[in-house]
Amino acid sequence: MTTTEIKNSAAPEIRNFQITFDCADPERVARFWCEVLGYVVPAPPEGFADWDAYKASLPADGPLAGFVCQDPTGVRPRMYFQRVPEGKAVKNRVHIDVRVGTGLVGEERLAALEAECVRLEALGATRGTLLLADEYNESCQNMQDVEGNEFCLD
Template sequence: MASIKKVQVTFDCAEPERVARFWCEVLGYVVPPAPEGFATWDDFNRSLPVERQGAAFACVDPSGVGPRLFFQRVPEGKVVKNRVHLDVRVGTGLVGEERLAALEAECERLVALGGVRVRLLRADGYDESCLVMQDVEGNEFCLD
């Protein structure tokens, strides 16, 4: 039997720390401790060559269950729709108006943090309602 592997989800972006801090708020994640020998991430960053400063950032699930999220600076901007996206599970087990209320409340919270509401996909008899959003750099995700 194959062993289960841990995964890291990596985002290409222009501003790694900004995007990472948004996702910390979305998911309840935290910034991991600075590398050994550095009191802060700023201290670590200043130790890097200028071209590498601010080039990466990460956040982790404080319970250790969810995957680590890694954000890396890339020179090109986002051009097309994501082929992979995160579904943030805020309405699990809820249906109808109760589900819509949970999705809308979370959407309102995330818009205040810089997220963008794209569209509501209403229940269609097969799938429950979900709300499509974008993070602070336009990466699509769903409130599900």
């Protein structure tokens, strides 16, 4: 397509999307991210009072293969966690930045990052490297979730 053809073509339809994580324990990782982001676990399948009742209905050798967490307002993307047989072997190619210090600089930003880091460590996250501000970027805190997936507090 030429530049003119692109400019004259109809705008593409905006698509909804979800973020999918490979993991060993989908429910554990999903519930962690619910706490981090203020997301919720959706209602269990029809006919079940809660997720425990649903899990009890599954064969003993067939634990949940996936679990979801979603934004209660429906605005932010849904997150899907799927069980995979292999463990995490290398650094993520894509990661989530949890925006806790937006608009803050200097010591105020560091204090906000530290407070959130402490909260997330209590949920099972692991603290990584604190990257201090330079002439191009503000400070951010590298973290890992309960299964070692990297994310940043920034």
